[in-house]
Every structure is written in structure tokens, then in C-alpha cells.
Amino acid sequence: MARHSNRSTSFDVAALAGVSQSAVSRAFTPGSSIAEETRQKVYEAARKLNYVPNSIASSLTTKRTNIVALIIGNMANPFYSHVLHAFSQKLQEQGRQVLIFTVDPGAESDEAILHVLKYQVDGVILTAAQLSTRMTSMCHDRGIPIVLFNRYIPGSDASGVRCDNAAGGRLIAEAFLAAGAKNFAMITGDPKGSTSQDRVRGFVERLQEEGVRRSDITEVGGQSSYEGAFNAALGIFRDKDRSRPEALFAINDIMAMGAIDALRYRLGLRIPEDLMVAGFDDIPEGRRAPYQLTTVRQPINQMIDATLSILNLDDPSSGIEPGIDQPISGRLIWRNTIPVPAGHRWETGKEEAARADTGSSK
Amino acid sequence: MARHSNRSTSFDVAALAGVSQSAVSRAFTPGSSIAEETRQKVYEAARKLNYVPNSIASSLTTKRTNIVALIIGNMANPFYSHVLHAFSQKLQEQGRQVLIFTVDPGAESDEAILHVLKYQVDGVILTAAQLSTRMTSMCHDRGIPIVLFNRYIPGSDASGVRCDNAAGGRLIAEAFLAAGAKNFAMITGDPKGSTSQDRVRGFVERLQEEGVRRSDITEVGGQSSYEGAFNAALGIFRDKDRSRPEALFAINDIMAMGAIDALRYRLGLRIPEDLMVAGFDDIPEGRRAPYQLTTVRQPINQMIDATLSILNLDDPSSGIEPGIDQPISGRLIWRNTIPVPAGHRWETGKEEAARADTGSSK
DNA sequence: GAGAACAATGCATGCGTATTCATCACGTGC
């Protein structure tokens, strides 16, 4: 049997139900003017014919596809797979679906955007990827709202939703200082990404405010992945003459996990006794028993809601907002990879588990 | 500026280029009859107008959307997020995109299918979710190919691609037996899913063949997640009078990881000295230093290729294949959660890393 | 009881593209 054989249309249903095609259309359009009796007749006929409205055809006239593009550059980081899941769920509740566009981590997503435009999506969410201003304006021109999730493009008029990464970096710095560290190391991620840059900047700034010299802050770049950080961590200790740091800031949790495993299982270091470690994101994986990672929690649900709010999918006539970029504050979550300074009464991850805005769904 | 303001159409481009609309269409359709000179004129005009073909409109006539639906029931399991990533990448290389449909783990995806049908997708991949035969036949009726990934529906004519789960369960059983275990425990997943059932069945069968009594095999059900297995593992040892098992089979790797963490960090057990553990899937996370999980590797790339091959998206006129269900064999990967029996020369995960068909992309 | 307001319905048209068909220009072979 060849494909596309018996796909019935609204005309078929109309004929069977003894009404016009318009009536069928209205029967499936909430809020349109149709008698309940007629609607039932239509439903009955539709059921017999296994009719399902063709939303592709309808979007030709309504100019709405109920599809949102999600451009994602790093599915290997669980943070982003949680983000993807959350977006998909929330959008689905609104009767929309997510169309995935994968790009190489850190790569330009200009080409992806071209494909996105072809699909006439109602909105674009871009995360863990770069984008040229030319592309954002192409979206703007055709009235497609675009929001950068967890990054921003300097000088662009594209809206972005992100955690206050610089402030988060400062929180980590303070935690290390409070715990008495004097010598620091960082494992950074994509050097082109604003996220990594900002976290590093805040971290270094805060340390320098307290008189730490730049030469006491070792920086190692790595691929933004578990494996990248694993190797980078080993690199820090390769130089024998370099004074050993007491505190390691990994630019995100998955990298912190990679670093911790390298330190423990390859170098035999104890954490936090020999070396304290902090991450960033507060992914559920970092809360697990082997890691108990001290980190900065990204308020992911809040960020997602803000993203959807800026996207403003329900009101397409309203026009595109001018570039919005209001960083949302993250919070330091104390666990076990930095010794809690005596006398301090910081909140811990456990205490607030109940009211946490975590990455877990629902 | 209101949305949808200046979206230019093929007519606009045609006017600017001084050709007909047909010419514009042909310029963007590979293999159609058009002079190179004309094509360039069209491209030039298109560039000036920021024109991008509207694939929604074109799919109205071509009856192809270049969209593949992926119904996914458990994004929390990294196995499935790797699967998602791999599908997205491979399909994207073919000029197709993935439209995500999230369903609750283990839930019926009948309602999701209804939404899928609205989008006129070119194919459906269903994974980690249940589906009624009524829905598969609805897809068949309208010529939409559907493949069940990593599961099958008994009595259905829907094609499925999966690892030979029963055989995999047997491999685990053999490994435990070879290591000298006499007393066994299992942490199972979704009781309705064929995947979990088959793995358990193979495992138990093989043990019984060797004379193990059913009463020496403890079974604990859990949610199919890290946390579910974490709690389930604790449950196994709550009964003080029950003889303690020496070997624990978790139905998949993420659950094995949860179980291991519970055993180590809550119960203070050493693995494999006090208790050996095996998983199933061979996700990259299970290879990490803290786990070094002995498991059965699902040949994920092979499975993905098989899925796309059955989907046969390039040849829509060919009709739907009748139900195909050829399980692909998995291979036991020895790592450190089962002591390798003396004298045995099994292959280990490490040795074959180079040629592994792993879950990592590309 | 007359007129108005309103709900329900059908007709006709438009959405942006692919494709069929007819036409035309051009070159080839005899």
C-alpha cells in the first residue's frame, strides 16, 4: 500500500456529515460559531474517517505553526537536556511542540537559523550556541521572536534570559575565600560563550578585590564536557613547579564532576580536604552522593518562564519586544566540596530541597 | 512592528528577478529544469529580499514535511537523551528535523500520536513509551511509517528495533554465575515495558537453567530512574531475615548507578567485594571512574541506523514495510562491578574503546 | 407584533508553493 493513500480531508468529513467544509473547520476551531449538534455530527463523521485536521495546511492561513525551534549546542551537558525537557513539556501543555536543531558546541548557528526560518516556527530559543546579529535581525524582520537562553550577544538587540553569571562567579569566589583558600584554579569552557566569560570574570574580579594576585589564579581551558574537564584537571597538576591550588572552580557542574573524578581517581586527592571544588548550574547529577557538589543554582524554572514570557507566543500581533536582558540571580548551594566555614550559617542544598526551583521536571 | 510584516514570497522574488514564480520555485528545487543564469538571478533577488522558501507551504503540495516525530517517555535517563541527540544529528544531515513529543514515562502515548498526525510528519519514532495497536494502524492508514525504538508491542504489526534484551539478561546472569554468586536481586523498571520484562525474563531463565531457585532471586520494582533505583536498593536490605544477595542486576545503567550510590554511601557496601552489580545499556556515564559499570552494551548506532532504514524516509512511494522485529545482539562489557573470574579472557570495555559502537556522538 | 440583535451556516477566496501542461527557442541530423 502506497503512502498517503487514504488521508481524508475536511471535505470528506463534510460530505459524510452532510455539512459544508467550513462547518468542519469550525468544529475543530475552539471559540468559533457552531451549534453543538453540528459539532457532534462532524466529530462523528471525523471519527469514522479517522480524520485529523492537517495543521500544516491550517498554518498556511493562520500563520501559526505551533512549533517552536530550539537550537541546542551541547546535549552532552545534562543541564541542557533538562532544559530541553522542561521546554518541551511546558510548550506541549500550550499545544505547541519543539523542533530540535542541533549545532556543534560553540559553533555559529547561522546556518541552522536559515533552516529554522524555512519552517515558519512561531519562535526560536537558542541555547549553548553562537549567533550573528545578522541572523537575529533576519528573525526580527519576519516577526519571529527569538530568545537567547543562558547567553547573550553583546551589541545585539536580541533578547536574552540568563542567570547573573558574573554575580555567580563572585559567590564562588567568596565561598573559597571564606574557606581560607589562597591559591586558585579555574577550568573554563567555550571561550567565545558569554556564559563562561562572565562566570570567570566575576570570579576573578572578586578574588582580586580581596587582593589575590592574578598569578595565583591558574586558568585551564577545556572542552565544555565531563571529559574535557577530566583532562583539564590533570593538566593543572602537571606543572610540578606551579604552586598547588587549594580551590578549583569549574565553569559548570558537569565539568566539575569530570574534574572531581580526575582528582580523586587519578591523582588520589581528597575533596575538599586536599582541594575544594565548585561548579555552576546545580544539575541534579551534581547532588548525587559521589559528588555532593557545592555550586551556584541556576533558577531554571524561572528562566524558562521568563523565556516563554518574552517569546509571548500567545499574542503574535503584539510585535517583538526590544532586546531584553535581565540577568536573574543564582544562589550558592553549600554541599560538601567546599568546607563550610565555622560559624557560618549558610543555607545548604538539603534545607531548601522542598521549595527549590530545581531542574527536575514539574 | 507587528509580526509577519515583511515576509516575502516567491512572487516577490519573481517580480524582482523578472521571472515567473515557477522559476523561483525551480531555482530552489534541486534537479529541476532551470538555466544556471536564471537560477543566479533568482538567488540574487532572494538575497536582496531575505527570502527563504516556506517549507510549510511546499509540504502542502509535496506531502513531505521533512519532519520526523520522536515520542520520548523518559528524558531523565541519559540513554534516551543520547538517542535523541543521535537521531537529531543524523536526520539533520538528511535535511530533516526532529519534532519532540514528551510523554510521561510508561504512559500511553495514544494522545501524543493524535498530535503527531496533525503535523503530517514523515515518520514517527517511539521510544520509552507505550502505544496501542489502534494508533499504529492509524499511522499505517495514512502512510506514516512508525518504528518502535528499544521496545515492541506484542501482537502489533508495528516495526521495532531493539537490542536482544532477553539474551542480554542471560549474559548478565552468566557473568554473575561465573563470578560465583548464589543469591540474586533485581531492580526492575516499568513493568508494562517490554524492555524491562525481557531483560528480567532472560536473566531469570538463565539462572534457573543453572538450578537457581526462584526464591533466591529477589525482585524489587522501582521507578525507572536513578532515584527510583536508589530507593529500591535500600529496600532490598530492609528485610533483615532475607538472606543477602551477592549480585544485583539493575535493569539499566542509570538505575545501576543509583543503586550503587545507595549501596556505597548509605549502606557502606563495597562493590564488587560485598555485592556485585550489573546494568544494561552501556551509557557513557556508567563508564566514569566512580562506577566502572559492568553492563551489556546496546549497539546504539546500529540500532539508530536500522531505525532510519526501516523508516525509509527517502522513498515515500514504497509503502510501509510489514512489521519488522529483528533484535540486535548486545555484548557484555566487563568493567569493575563484577569480579572477572580467574582464567577468563573476556573482552573489557577498555580494550575495545577504539572500535566501540558507543553512545557518544560521531 | 415589528424590528433588531444574534447565532449558525454556506460560499468563495486566499495562504505560498510545486507541478503539469503548453509553448517557445535552439540546435541536430539528414
Add this chain to the structure above:
DNA sequence: GCACGTGATGAATACGCATGCATTGTTCTC
């Protein structure tokens, strides 16, 4: 020089549905 094949092009139409408009029947108001 003529018939013919070939490649390029445009006009017209179809794809499946939503919606503006006109029409009809019904209820409400004073």
C-alpha cells in the same frame, strides 16, 4: 531547409484549511 528532440519558461491549478461576507432562522425587546 525541414522535422525533431531538448531544455527552459510561464500560466494555471491543486494542496487542505481558515475566514470574511452574505444569508437564513431564531430570540429578544419594547
